[in-house]
Amino acid sequence: MAAKSPLKEPPTPVPAQSSDTQLKFSSPNPTTPPVKPEISPTTAANSTPAATPRPSLLHPSPDAGVVHVPSYSRWFSWENIDECEIRFLPEFFDSRSPSKNPRVYKYYRNSIIKQFRENPARKITFTEVRKTLVGDVLSVRRVFDFLEMWGLINYSTSPATRPLSWEDSKEGKSSGDGASLESSAHAHAHAHAQAQPKETVRKLCSGCKSVCSIACFACDKYDLTLCARCYVRGNYRVGVSNADFRRVEISEEIKTDWTEKDTLQLLEAIMHNGDDWKRVAQHVGGRSEKDCITHFIKLPFGEEFVGYPDSNDGEYGSESNKRMRLTPLADASNPIMAQAAFLSAIAGEGIAEAAARAAVATLFEEENRGSKWNDRSLCRNAKQEVDAASNGETNQDTLEKVNEDANAVIEKEEQDMERKISGIIQVQMKEIQDKILRFEEFDLQMEKEWHQIERMKSLLFADQLNLLFHKSAVLRTKDRIEENGKTDVAQ
Amino acid sequence: MKAPASASLKAPVKFRMPTSENLVPIRLDIEIDGQRYKDAFTWNPNDPDSEVQPFAKRTVKELKLPSGFGGQIQQSIQSQLADFRSYEGQDMYNGEKIVPIKLDLRVNHTVIRDQFLWDLNNFESDPEEFARTLCKDLCIEDPEVGPAIAVAIREQLYEVAVQNVASARENRLSKKGRRGSEHFPASKVSGAALDLMKLFNFRSSVIRKRKDWDYYKPVLDLLSNEDVDVLEAREERSGR
Numbered sequence: 071m072a073a074k075s076p077l078k079e080p081p082t083p084v085p086a087q088s089s090d091t092q093l094k095f096s097s098p099n100p101t102t103p104p105v106k107p108e109i110s111p112t113t114a115a116n117s118t119p120a121a122t123p124r125p126s127l128l129h130p131s132p133d134a135g136v137v138h139v140p141s142y143s144r145w146f147s148w149e150n151i152d153e154c155e156i157r158f159l160p161e162f163f164d165s166r167s168p169s170k171n172p173r174v175y176k177y178y179r180n181s182i183i184k185q186f187r188e189n190p191a192r193k194i195t196f197t198e199v200r201k202t203l204v205g206d207v208l209s210v211r212r213v214f215d216f217l218e219m220w221g222l223i224n225y226s227t228s229p230a231t232r233p234l235s236w237e238d239s240k241e242g243k244s245s246g247d248g249a250s251l252e253s254s255a256h257a258h259a260h261a262h263a264q265a266q267p268k269e270t271v272r273k274l275c276s277g278c279k280s281v282c283s284i285a286c287f288a289c290d291k292y293d294l295t296l297c298a299r300c301y302v303r304g305n306y307r308v309g310v311s312n313a314d315f316r317r318v319e320i321s322e323e324i325k326t327d328w329t330e331k332d333t334l335q336l337l338e339a340i341m342h343n344g345d346d347w348k349r350v351a352q353h354v355g356g357r358s359e360k361d362c363i364t365h366f367i368k369l370p371f372g373e374e375f376v377g378y379p380d381s382n383d384g385e386y387g388s389e390s391n392k393r394m395r396l397t398p399l400a401d402a403s404n405p406i407m408a409q410a411a412f413l414s415a416i417a418g419e420g421i422a423e424a425a426a427r428a429a430v431a432t433l434f435e436e437e438n439r440g441s442k443w444n445d446r447s448l449c450r451n452a453k454q455e456v457d458a459a460s461n462g463e464t465n466q467d468t469l470e471k472v473n474e475d476a477n478a479v480i481e482k483e484e485q486d487m488e489r490k491i492s493g494i495i496q497v498q499m500k501e502i503q504d505k506i507l508r509f510e511e512f513d514l515q516m517e518k519e520w521h522q523i524e525r526m527k528s529l530l531f532a533d534q535l536n537l538l539f540h541k542s543a544v545l546r547t548k549d550r551i552e553e554n555g556k557t558d559v560a561q
Numbered sequence: 562m563k564a565p566a567s568a569s570l571k572a573p574v575k576f577r578m579p580t581s582e583n584l585v586p587i588r589l590d591i592e593i594d595g596q597r598y599k600d601a602f603t604w605n606p607n608d609p610d611s612e613v614q615p616f617a618k619r620t621v622k623e624l625k626l627p628s629g630f631g632g633q634i635q636q637s638i639q640s641q642l643a644d645f646r647s648y649e650g651q652d653m654y655n656g657e658k659i660v661p662i663k664l665d666l667r668v669n670h671t672v673i674r675d676q677f678l679w680d681l682n683n684f685e686s687d688p689e690e691f692a693r694t695l696c697k698d699l700c701i702e703d704p705e706v707g708p709a710i711a712v713a714i715r716e717q718l719y720e721v722a723v724q725n726v727a728s729a730r731e732n733r734l735s736k737k738g739r740r741g742s743e744h745f746p747a748s749k750v751s752g753a754a755l756d757l758m759k760l761f762n763f764r765s766s767v768i769r770k771r772k773d774w775d776y777y778k779p780v781l782d783l784l785s786n787e788d789v790d791v792l793e794a795r796e797e798r799s800g801r
Contacts, residue, residue: 195623203702204689204711206584206605
């Protein structure tokens with residue numbers, strides 16, 4: 071990516087247009103120096119520390135009264151909190167503890183930086199800072215480390231006192247924290263993956279801030295993630311109990327998905343290196359040997375190579391098929407292979423194949439459960455399987471029995487499922503019937519009301535008629551009276 | 562005898578510092594070969610114990626102490642943490658408690674004396690915030706005073722909390738039954754707690770008496786170098 075280039079290049083001295091940002095003491099926002107365009111976008115600048123935190127340029131002499139800050143820390147300002155700070159020091163921003171809030175963070179950060187800038191030529195030590203800040207020392211230390219890492223303090227341009235680069239600062243949990251957070255910063259800053267080994271989202275333990283590798287315990291109620299060690303130790307907040315945690319396995323699916331490209335690389339590597347799984351793992355890029363091996367076994371190879379009469383059908387038999395045709399006792403270098411070859415030669419092909427299949431199946435199952443000690447026992451199991459292969463018939467019987475048991479369990483589960491489904495359907499039917507009933511009632515009511523209205527209408531009509539009649543009657547009597555009056559008068 | 566109304570019996574609470582953050586005050590006072598290292602700070606017990614060693618190492622390195630200090634510092638911190646943790650599982654009796662907190666510290670050139678009341682039941686209280694505000698209000702220039710105040714407050718709160726655990730344990734041991742336990746708040750609870758009812762009943766007013774004013778306000782002294790030396794010498798002599 072373009073953004074990586076300025077740091078990967080050897081520091082070319084471009085003195086006037088240094089990418090170091092020169093800050094006066096009080097001015098918060100740096101002026102953008104006239105530099106190569108790759109550096110200008112701040113998102114790119116944020117991600118550059120992934121390569122090394124070395125600034126791209128050296129400045130010949132520090133001027134008094136001017137503070138140098140590396141270009142990747144350009145986001146810093148006294149008043150604001152940048153999002154990379156939120157990412158790196160989430161404890162202050164996730165309102166989990168009432169006294170760790172952004173204001174406190176700003177207070178720590180600003181006072182540390184102020185202290186440093188009182189005497190920028192000298193490196194400020196954590197202990198001095200800690201003595202002057204009110205608060206729990208480890209949070210202060212985390213802020214201090216963060217600032218040091220980003221060159222906001224103790225950043226002097228002479229190479230001797232440069233802050234520790236990533237490779238050096240591997241001690242302590244903070245760097246582990248930083249490294250994996252850095253990688254997720256990667257993911258944020260650049261949508262596309264870098265050429266470096268894939269940094270997937272790793273689970274960070276909120277207790278000890280280390281990367282969870284084996285198994286993690288997530289508590290959804292309080293949104294915590296703990297590594298196995300912290301969970302066991304009870305190293306979590308007051309108020310959270312054991313039951314709130316559920317176990318989340320770092321299984322192969324979560325960690326890494328085997329894409330086509332990966333599989334291709336794996337196959338290439340195996341073709342080149344055969345049994346040397348270390349090199350294969352390196353070639354594939356970022357997967358452990360075990361992962362490679364297990365994935366390879368799971369690939370649908372077996373059927374194609376069944377025809378090989380001399381092939382070894384031990385645990386890793388399929389890989390040897392891929393390599394070349396081996397006579398049974400040929401590959402004595404790999405002890406497991408040799409043993410498998412020997413046993414299969416003795417026990418006969420079919421049995422050894424069945425044993426291998428069973429071993430692979432259990433391996434797969436055990437993988438899904440994902441704990442390390444299971445693997446060890448699995449290896450033992452697998453070994454036992456291979457040993458059992460040498461006792462011909464008993465193996466077959468046990469296999470069949472296991473098969474039957476498995477089938478029975480499957481059937482039972484299916485029946486269970488069916489029953490449950492039918493139960494659900496019945497409940498829903500009942501609901502629908504109830505609804506229909508209710509609608510019918512509504513209908514009845516509506517009809518009744520309609521009838522009523524009709525009646526009222528007819529009544530109204532009758533009333534109107536009556537009124538009209540009366541009116542006409544009144545009019546007629548009025549006329550008669552008038553006539554009578556006239557006749558009376560006339561008489 | 563009527564149990565005072567203020568002694569509302571609350572269910573015992575799990576032990577923790579009665580502040581918003583469950584931080585432990587750590588005090589170090591180590592002497593090796595005539596070199597004395599005194600320090601006090603707050604530690605978060607939720608941080609993993611594996612952090613103690615790097616912290617000790619870093620302190621030694623940055624203060625340029627001889628390397629023997631590293632182990633001692635680590636041990637001291639760990640033992641204080643262990644003490645704290647040993648109380649953690651237990652119940653803490655939780656009555657109505659207003660305790661007086663006294664400050665009497667000398668930090669470099671600043672001497673501060675103060676006394677105030679603190680509510681133990683307020684689990685949201687924050688000594689750090691208090692210390693920060695105090696320093697700001699008194700315009701204390703020495704930035705090391707704040708943390709020292711916070712640690713001093715925490716230590717005293719810690720002691721009271723520990724006493725509460727002890728009293729809760731005694732309550733449980735001496736099972737005098739329900740009525741008896743209601744009497745406890747008045748009698749058994751450590752004398753440091755003030756009975757609010759006496760202070761705030763209708764006969765007296767909430768306003769403090771004039772003669773108490775001097776006790777309850779902060780007194781700040783700035784010492785000159787000679788005074789500091791004198792005091793230090795006196796402390797060392799008394800401390801030995």
